[in-house]
Every structure is written in C-alpha cells, then in structure tokens.
Amino acid sequence: MPRFAFERWAVVSVAAGFVFVWALYVAAIPPFEGQDEIWHVIYAQTLAHRELPVQQLERPSGEMFVMKEGTQPPLYYALVAPAFVGTDVETLRQSAVHNPHGSVGGPGVVDNRNLFAHPPSGAPIDRRMWIARGVSALFGLGTVLMTYLSARRVSLPAALPAAALVAFMPGFLFVSALVTNDVAVAFFGGLGLYTALRAAEGGLTARAQLGSGFVVGLAALTKVSGLLTAPLLLAALALRRESSRRTWGDASARIVFPAILVTGWWYARNLSLYGDLTGLRRHLGRDDLWGEIPTASEVISDLGGLARSFIGLFGWFSVPMHDPVYVGYWIVLAIGLAGLARWRGERRGLLLCLGWALMILGALVASRLIFRSFHGRLLYPALPGLAVLWGVGLMALTPNPVRRPVVVAAIGGFALAAAAVAPLYLWPAYAAPSPGSICSSASTDRRVGGPIELVAARVERSELAPGDILDVDLCWRANEPPGAIWSVFVQAVDPNGRILGQHDGFPGGGPDATLWWRAGSLHTDRHRLRIALDAPAPTVAELRVGFYDKATGRRLLDVDPSGADTIALDDLRVAPTPGPTDPRGDGSRRFDDGISVIGVDLPIVSSRVEGTVWLTTDRPIARNHTISIQLVGQGGLAAQDDRLPRGGLYPTTAWRAGDVVPHSFALAPSPVAPGRSRLLLILYDLPDETRILADGTDHLVLAELCSADDALRLCPPEH
Numbered sequence: 001m002p003r004f005a006f007e008r009w010a011v012v013s014v015a016a017g018f019v020f021v022w023a024l025y026v027a028a029i030p031p032f033e034g035q036d037e038i039w040h041v042i043y044a045q046t047l048a049h050r051e052l053p054v055q056q057l058e059r060p061s062g063e064m065f066v067m068k069e070g071t072q073p074p075l076y077y078a079l080v081a082p083a084f085v086g087t088d089v090e091t092l093r094q095s096a097v098h099n100p101h102g103s104v105g106g107p108g109v110v111d112n113r114n115l116f117a118h119p120p121s122g123a124p125i126d127r128r129m130w131i132a133r134g135v136s137a138l139f140g141l142g143t144v145l146m147t148y149l150s151a152r153r154v155s156l157p158a159a160l161p162a163a164a165l166v167a168f169m170p171g172f173l174f175v176s177a178l179v180t181n182d183v184a185v186a187f188f189g190g191l192g193l194y195t196a197l198r199a200a201e202g203g204l205t206a207r208a209q210l211g212s213g214f215v216v217g218l219a220a221l222t223k224v225s226g227l228l229t230a231p232l233l234l235a236a237l238a239l240r241r242e243s244s245r246r247t248w249g250d251a252s253a254r255i256v257f258p259a260i261l262v263t264g265w266w267y268a269r270n271l272s273l274y275g276d277l278t279g280l281r282r283h284l285g286r287d288d289l290w291g292e293i294p295t296a297s298e299v300i301s302d303l304g305g306l307a308r309s310f311i312g313l314f315g316w317f318s319v320p321m322h323d324p325v326y327v328g329y330w331i332v333l334a335i336g337l338a339g340l341a342r343w344r345g346e347r348r349g350l351l352l353c354l355g356w357a358l359m360i361l362g363a364l365v366a367s368r369l370i371f372r373s374f375h376g377r378l379l380y381p382a383l384p385g386l387a388v389l390w391g392v393g394l395m396a397l398t399p400n401p402v403r404r405p406v407v408v409a410a411i412g413g414f415a416l417a418a419a420a421v422a423p424l425y426l427w428p429a430y431a432a433p434s435p436g437s438i439c440s441s442a443s444t445d446r447r448v449g450g451p452i453e454l455v456a457a458r459v460e461r462s463e464l465a466p467g468d469i470l471d472v473d474l475c476w477r478a479n480e481p482p483g484a485i486w487s488v489f490v491q492a493v494d495p496n497g498r499i500l501g502q503h504d505g506f507p508g509g510g511p512d513a514t515l516w517w518r519a520g521s522l523h524t525d526r527h528r529l530r531i532a533l534d535a536p537a538p539t540v541a542e543l544r545v546g547f548y549d550k551a552t553g554r555r556l557l558d559v560d561p562s563g564a565d566t567i568a569l570d571d572l573r574v575a576p577t578p579g580p581t582d583p584r585g586d587g588s589r590r591f592d593d594g595i596s597v598i599g600v601d602l603p604i605v606s607s608r609v610e611g612t613v614w615l616t617t618d619r620p621i622a623r624n625h626t627i628s629i630q631l632v633g634q635g636g637l638a639a640q641d642d643r644l645p646r647g648g649l650y651p652t653t654a655w656r657a658g659d660v661v662p663h664s665f666a667l668a669p670s671p672v673a674p675g676r677s678r679l680l681l682i683l684y685d686l687p688d689e690t691r692i693l694a695d696g697t698d699h700l701v702l703a704e705l706c707s708a709d710d711a712l713r714l715c716p717p718e719h
Helices: 003-028 037-048 075-084 089-095 126-154 156-167 170-176 182-202 206-220 224-239 245-274 280-284 296-312 323-342 348-368 376-397 400-430
Strands: 452-459 469-478 487-493 499-505 522-530 539-548 567-574 595-601 608-617 626-633 636-643 660-667 675-685 700-708 711-714
Touching (some): 037 126, 075 126, 126 156, 126 348, 156 170, 156 376, 170 296, 182 206, 182 348, 182 376, 206 224, 224 245, 224 348, 296 323, 296 376, 348 376, 376 400, 452 539, 452 567, 469 539, 595 700, 626 660
Antiparallel strands (some): 452 469, 539 567, 626 675, 700 711
8 A cells, every 4th residue: 555545544544543442431431420520620611601710719618619710811711611501500400419528649449439429320511511511622632633743754654653642541532531631631741742843944934934933922821831832843943954043033023922812811800800811829729839849758759659640640640550551551652762762863853842732740749749640631831842853763664664563553452441441440330230140139027118129238258357359239129219419337346336337328339329219119229348457366256337428427317127327237256366475375274165275474563453355265155244353362362353355345246266355454453461362354244144154163373473572573483
C-alpha cells in the first residue's frame, strides 16, 4: 500500500478507534463519577441560566451540589452550557445521591468506589451528559489531530504512533469522557505546540501572529494553565534563525495584545471579585496560599500517584488498573524516550516539545506547593509534546523495513489496552450487583414489620485473629419502598462494647442506594471488615448488622424481630495468641474439667500482687466459669480478685482445645502477717458458686509468697 494511502487509512482508524473507545467509557461512567465533574456541570448550568458564576466563600461541609469551580475561566463551560438548558441543581439531585462512604483518593479500596449512586432505570440528566461529554470528545479528538500535525513537523514517521499514544492513553480517554475543562486545555496545549513548531520552522506572518494571540487568549479563557502557551510561542519565535530583537518584539506584541483582548476581562473580573487575578484564594477558601507548603518527602511520596494518574487512575482517584498495566506503559514510554538518543534530525522541534513538557511539569510542581495533591490529568496540556518525543524516539529505534508493522502494532496494542479498561475496571466499579447465590437461598422466615429485612446471610468464617479480614454476604429485601437513603453497618463488638472491626457503606458495594428500592426487591450486599490489630485476643465478639442515616446517625428500627436496630448475625471468636509460659508450667496443675495452668507471670511491686496466669484446656467447656485469684495468709483471706476470664472478653464456653488464655489479676491486700502466704486459683460457676475440683481439692496453688517489711516476694524454695 502506498505510504500516503496507508497513512490516511491509519489516521482514520486512530480517530474512529478513539470515538469507539470513548463511547465505551461514557457508557461505563455514570454521571459525576470523575474528579470534579459534578462541579463542572453546576458551572455549565449557571451559564445556561445566563449568569456568570460567583464562588462563595462559605460552602456547606459535605454538600456536593454546590458551586466549587466558580473561579475557573468560562470558555469550555459556555460550549457545554446548551446541554443543560432547562435544568437546575434539583435535576442533579434527582439524578444521583451522594454516597458519603465513597472513596476520594483511595485507590486501594474494593467497594464504595462510587461517590454517587444513580437510579437503576436511568436519570433525567443522562442524555444531557452524553451531549456535554460529546463536546469533550471533540476536544479530545482535536488533541489527537494536533499531536499528529505537530509530529509531522518534527518527523513524518513519528506522527502515527504519537497520535495513537494520545488517542488511546486510558487516562486521557477518561478525561475526554467527562464534563471537564481539562480536555479542552489539552487541546489548546496541542494547538499551541503546533503553532509554536510552525513559528520556529518558518516563522509566522503578521496575520498568523495575531491569530496565535487569539489561540493564547482562548487557551487562557479555558484554564489558567493555558496562559503558558504564551511563553511557548514567544520561545518558538526566539528559536528562529532569522529572529532579531526587533522582529521578536513586534511579533510578541501581536501575540500578547489579542490574548489580552480575548481573556483580560475575565481575569479583571476575578481581581475585582476575589482580590486576585486567578481567584485561587477564594477557590481554596484560605487567604494564605503558602501556608501549607509540603515537605520534600511529601512531594516525593506523591510522585507515584502522579505517574499512575497520568496513565489512568479513574473515578475520584479510586479506581486503579492492576500494577503490571502501569509497569507495561512505563516500559513502553521509557523505550521510546530512550530512543531519542539515536535521533539525528533537526532538534529545534524536539527542544520545543521538551520545553513545553517541562514548562507544564514545572507549573504542576509549583502548584503542589499550594494544593494538597498531584493529578496526572493536569499534565495533559503537555501530552502532545510528550507523545511527539516518544514517537520520534520509537521510530529512531525502528529500522525502516519494519516501521509500518511497528506502527500498526502500536495502534492496535494501544487501542486494545484502552478498550479493555471499560469492561475490566469501569463497569465493575459502578455496576450494582444482581441478586446472586446468597439471595437464591433466601428464606422468608425472618419477615418483620420494618421496611427492610435481612433474608439471608453468609459469614465467611467465625474464627479469626487480630488483623484478619472477614467477608460478610447479605441479602436484603424491601418489604416496602424505604423512601430514604440508608447506610449499612457491619461490626464486630466484644463483650465490653468495643468495636473490633467495622465496615460501613451503601448496599451493593456502593451503587445500590436504598432510595430507589422497590417493594419485594432483593439486594445482594457484601461487606469486608478487618479485625483491629490491637484487638484484645483472645476474645469473643458479636457480629451485628443494621442500617443508619449517615447524616444524623439515626438507626433504622425494626430490622430485627424484636424491634431492635441491629441484627446479631453470628458469634465470632478472635483466636488467642501464644504467650510466655512459666518454666514450671507443664500442665500438671489441672482442674477436673480439663483446664490447666501452664504458666504464671508474677511481677510484684511493693505490697500489690499483679500478674497473669496462663491457662489452657484439652476439651470444650460447657459452662461459663468465674476465675477467683485469692491470697491466703496466716490470718486467712487477705485479698481476692474474681472476674470472668479476661474480664469477660473470653468466657470459658468459647475456649477450644489447645487455646492458651492469659488472665490478668491485681490484688491489693491489707497488711499481711509475716510468714508465708499462698496465691490460689479457684474456678466456680454462678449463681450457686459451685467450685470446680482439682485433684480432689477446690483450688490450685499458683505460688507461695513471703511477707517482710510490708512487701511481698516469691518465697525461696524449701530444702
């Protein structure tokens, strides 16, 4: 196939592939499930009402349906505003409810990755979102085109792979599938780079210079970072061999004046309303922009997130790809950039691309001194320049005979990888689960009068250790439409009321809000909770579930047949951990029901007797014993400490054969008569105080203590 025909076919394929994969992304991403998209939509709504936004200083905490992007330049929003004519914030509230458990900046979470839940039958805003996101697609497609044209000015063979890299970068496709000005400023970044390459190569006519000024103005009217296209163009003019100080000054004036004409009014408005050109203080809600400067280690620790989000980190920074995917992209990018060392062509274009990328990167690093985090999407204005550098390097490494197959492989490989993101990562993150096997075994025996009932449950296991993760599967049935937004809690609570592990969230892992449940509908729900590392093992815990209103803390009543606000699902056993054993503790000191003493830890301070006795059993125990530690001296009982094992945390009915159970005690005896005293261990049952026998006696001797000078210490062995 002739080169021109092949290139035309390939360009059309890249563009068509971009549109196809873009449609997959839009279909998979519910409204507002991209960073800041809800606030970009509210901005566009404001313009649709023929008003300019005013960013308020006071914003309700936790309220999502408010203006938060009002200081952004308006060009992009003006273009998408027609899609939202006739809508208002109430339309948005009918289209989605805020998930207060949704993850923001938590790429490690496995559920509640959605910041909003949406009606299962569709929302009033859905069609309008497609139209608005279509405007973003045009900017995304324009960015691909600008990359292709820019690369052609540096190296013809590099044009197709550079365009494919941009078209099928998962993160860029994601941004192109959202309502956001990030994709628009990426387009103007590409257009500015293309114009700069033209200027450096052959110069610009006076009319073209004026046109370039309008490009700068439009870029700056899209996002503040668009202002950087001005120094890019001025640098390109300076790189011309024919450039002189006078011609450079004249050209600069022709660029700067139209830019000010296009965008100056907006920045003057910001200065008037907020006291600074960008409105950044009002946007951040603080007067001191430099009051939260991060340390160098904090900036370095953020670089990993920056690199991942540049490739593609979806949702609200909460839906990552698998680590090998990122590694694969980094390797491919590194290979292409390393190939620049073999490039032997004109370097002015490469210098402009590199300078543009470094300019955007430098601006982002500088902004990190003000903002609390990095976002890879903020590098996308430089993506065309980076793609040109990569394409040039890749072709420099590729021998002429195999360049065409390499280009085809690059286009196909990037396209397949990008298309796989939707089914592998986006759809699973936002799709509400259909009633599964847990609901197929649902019973109606537990029906109560409340609006929601639990009809089936499955607990992964009942024995755990501190730090373990427990999966709990639930099936809920709506006896009537709840008509409210309820959150589910699953918690493990020990006998003292301490919560050892808890998981809260919207049902269905986040997307299945109760507001839209219908009478008789079944809903699958999975929760994963981690037992605290400092859980006082061994202990028992009750696994409880229920519903509550996250905003008020009020619980839903009548979820249990007794009318309680929780359901007791299961008894958990947090397994004991082996502890130190007294050298004398060989298990020979034992009670008749199988409990034996294997160790005593007895540090004595002054007149107090504090310690731990280590117990074990060789069989299950049917009754719940009370442990009594008694100090008996020459004058009789001097002190006593009676309590359930581990203060009630681990009753003997929960013990299993082989358990090692530490039981702590503390005695503060009145002055003990000089001589020997015995420290006794007694087991008894309430309410009749029946004692458990031990080799015919009702106690075991733990130690003998000697009293002298009002202090107790272990007696020396008798000879």
